[in-house]
Amino acid sequence: MNIPRLTLIGAGPGDIELITLKGIRAIKSADVILYDALANVELLEYARPNALKIYVGKRLGKYVYTQDEINEKIVYLAKEYGHVVRLKGGDPFVFGRGFEEMEYAKAFNISCEIVSGVTSAIAAPASVGIPITSRGFSESFWVITGTTKKGELSRDIELAAQSTATVVILMGMSKLSQICEVFIKYGKSEMPMAIIQNGTRKNVKSVVGTVSTIIEKSISENIANPAVIVIGEVVSLSEQFNEQLITNNACPDLKSGQTWFSDCVAIVEV
Numbered sequence: 409m410n411i412p413r414l415t416l417i418g419a420g421p422g423d424i425e426l427i428t429l430k431g432i433r434a435i436k437s438a439d440v441i442l443y444d445a446l447a448n449v450e451l452l453e454y455a456r457p458n459a460l461k462i463y464v465g466k467r468l469g470k471y472v473y474t475q476d477e478i479n480e481k482i483v484y485l486a487k488e489y490g491h492v493v494r495l496k497g498g499d500p501f502v503f504g505r506g507f508e509e510m511e512y513a514k515a516f517n518i519s520c521e522i523v524s525g526v527t528s529a530i531a532a533p534a535s536v537g538i539p540i541t542s543r544g545f546s547e548s549f550w551v552i553t554g555t556t557k558k559g560e561l562s563r564d565i566e567l568a569a570q571s572t573a574t575v576v577i578l579m580g581m582s583k584l585s586q587i588c589e590v591f592i593k594y595g596k597s598e599m600p601m602a603i604i605q606n607g608t609r610k611n612v613k614s615v616v617g618t619v620s621t622i623i624e625k626s627i628s629e630n631i632a633n634p635a636v637i638v639i640g641e642v643v644s645l646s647e648q649f650n651e652q653l654i655t656n657n658a659c660p661d662l663k664s665g666q667t668w669f670s671d672c673v674a675i676v677e678v
């Protein structure tokens with residue numbers, strides 16, 4: 409009889425190689441794998457052929473199972489089969505409900521382990537050349553959910569908009585216009601902004617602009633979920649942002665391969 413246990417694994421942001429060795433090792437020893445929509449399904453190829461693989465993400469915009477049902481499934485399957493792996497997109501403790509699942513399983517004396525993952529909050533911007541901090545540009549970053557449990561805009565966005573931090577918003581696409589309104593209210597209409605869809609994946613797509621132009625750009629480029637929103641000066645460091653300035657002749661002295669620094673005050677070779 410296998411000992412019941414649960415391992416929560418961060419599958420990373422989408423690129424199959426952005427999972428940890430520890431994560432792969434746990435997948436290889438799983439009796440059951442419960443996987444989410446944002447975990448790359450190719451990772452299931454590491455599982456034993458007889459391991460049960462159950463999809464518990466969203467289908468056609470609706471959850472296949474409620475969170476309560478998933479919690480119950482974890483406990484039942486661990487007792488029945490042994491090692492249950494919960495494979496989640498990004499990092500399980502970053503808006504991933506990982507802690508809830510762990511606490512529920514622990515209440516049934518199931519031992520739990522967490523294997524951290526690479527979060528999309530950092531990796532999606534990085535995959536299109538946006539660092540979420542950079543010396544002289546940003547001293548901190550906020551990672552905020554755009555949509556709260558009640559379906560409302562997080563009040564933290566209002567606080568973040570008043571800071572000089574890089575603001576990274578997950579699950580924010582349905583609130584994009586409200587988010588932009590908040591930043592405009594605090595005088596940030598010209599702040600560089602980016603949206604990255606399917607970051608780190610082969611089908612990655614992104615738009616860059618400013619708070620006042622991003623909605624139009626995201627509509628014309630058909631940007632949809634899953635997407636990360638980034639607001640902050642660091643966006644101006646990306647090649648895509650600078651190429652756009654050159655195309656629009658917004659900064660006449662700027663040439664390809666150079667980076668715009670604060671209103672064209674300084675240009676550096678990159």
Ligand SMILES: C[S@@+](CC[C@H](N)C(=O)[O-])C[C@H]1O[C@@H](n2cnc3c(N)ncnc32)[C@H](O)[C@@H]1O
Binds near residue numbers: 532578579
């Ligand atoms: C429920 S949260 C899970 C976040 C995850 N735990 C993490 O650390 O990345 C889902 C949100 O993550 C973001 N997301 C996840 N993977 C993404 C990717 N590859 N590209 C862009 N956004 C992504 C989107 O904002 C999506 O709505």
